[in-house]
Amino acid sequence: MKATAVAPANIAFIKYWGRKANRIPYNPSISMNLSVCETTTTVEFSSELTRDVITRGFDSARIVEHLDRLRKLAGVKKKARITTENSFPASSGIASSASGFAALTVAAASALGLTLSERELSALARVGSGSAARSIPDGFVKWEREYAYSLYPPTHWDLRDIIVIVSRRTKKISSSEGHDRVKTSPFFTRRLDAIPGRIKRLETALKTKNFPLFGAVIEEECLDMHHVMQTQDPPLFYWNEDTRRVIDAIQDLPAHYTIDAGPNVHVFCEAKNEPLIVSRLNEWELIINKPARGVHIV
Numbered sequence: 001m002k003a004t005a006v007a008p009a010n011i012a013f014i015k016y017w018g019r020k021a022n023r024i025p026y027n028p029s030i031s032m033n034l035s036v037c038e039t040t041t042t043v044e045f046s047s048e049l050t051r052d053v054i055t056r057g058f059d060s061a062r063i064v065e066h067l068d069r070l071r072k073l074a075g076v077k078k079k080a081r082i083t084t085e086n087s088f089p090a091s092s093g094i095a096s097s098a099s100g101f102a103a104l105t106v107a108a109a110s111a112l113g114l115t116l117s118e119r120e121l122s123a124l125a126r127v128g129s130g131s132a133a134r135s136i137p138d139g140f141v142k143w144e145r146e147y148a149y150s151l152y153p154p155t156h157w158d159l160r161d162i163i164v165i166v167s168r169r170t171k172k173i174s175s176s177e178g179h180d181r182v183k184t185s186p187f188f189t190r191r192l193d194a195i196p197g198r199i200k201r202l203e204t205a206l207k208t209k210n211f212p213l214f215g216a217v218i219e220e221e222c223l224d225m226h227h228v229m230q231t232q233d234p235p236l237f238y239w240n241e242d243t244r245r246v247i248d249a250i251q252d253l254p255a256h257y258t259i260d261a262g263p264n265v266h267v268f269c270e271a272k273n274e275p276l277i278v279s280r281l282n283e284w285e286l287i288i289n290k291p292a293r294g295v296h297i298v
């Protein structure tokens with residue numbers, strides 16, 4: 001009753017910000033899995049344990065709650081030992097909940113002998129952490145409601161996500177709290193009205209590999225989400241001075257940015273332009289990702 005799974009983190013082009021009950025999102029989101037930012041999780045169920053033992057978990061109560069869901073599905077009562085390693089520093093400001101809950105879901109399901117489809121695994125991961133639903137399928141991924149599915153394999157478009165680490169501090173306000181307060185922003189309904197058109201443009205850009213269109217959409221979307229975050233009650237300001245400096249540094253280059261719930265900047269370019277962009281960003285620590293496959297058992 002033991003299994004190990006590796007799951008990638010993912011970066012959203014169209015963001016998930018705001019959710020209904022059971023982590024059903026207000027709007028569809030589209031993301032790319034990251035090749036270098038991964039979580040490896042081993043789960044072992046044992047009748048010798050009297051409680052779940054978690055080494056280096058970021059939120060033990062949430063992990064136990066998630067294991068209970070899987071145990072219930074399998075009709076198993078045994079407790080588990082969970083070991084987790086991130087390939088990126090836990091405090092790097094890169095979300096570990098997506099890769100973490102995707103790896104936990106698939107390792108635990110496998111250790112329990114559950115045979116579940118990709119969609120079922122994605123829906124289960126979603127209940128643990130919304131964005132984890134998108135770390136299950138391969139490559140470029142869309143999540144509409146219950147589960148996420150692959151739009152294109154990782155080989156579809158040789159993009160780079162150069163993550164510029166401008167701060168290693170963990171965020172003060174969790175995204176969980178932020179999701180529940182979206183409706184306090186006067187701009188949230190306007191955001192929801194704009195999303196369908198933006199998704200259409202992004203899907204065209206991905207299909208035709210149109211980098212300027214891709215860049216225009218991800219920047220517009222990033223600024224829109226942060227506009228809503230900053231006008232929520234309480235307001236969420238995730239950027240710092242270097243966030244702005246990175247944006248300024250790439251203005252004249254064939255590169256575009258997006259930013260999640262933290263100050264670090266994800267700079268996108270096509271593979272052929274990677275050396276040029278990297279040389280411009282050399283004062284910061286960089287983590288360079290390619291598109292990656294989804295979760296897998298090792």
Ligand code: PMV
Binds near residue numbers: 012130176179
């Ligand atoms: O899955 P959560 O609750 O950590 O939410 C993630 C929210 C953003 O990272 C800001 C956007 C996204 O779609 O990943």
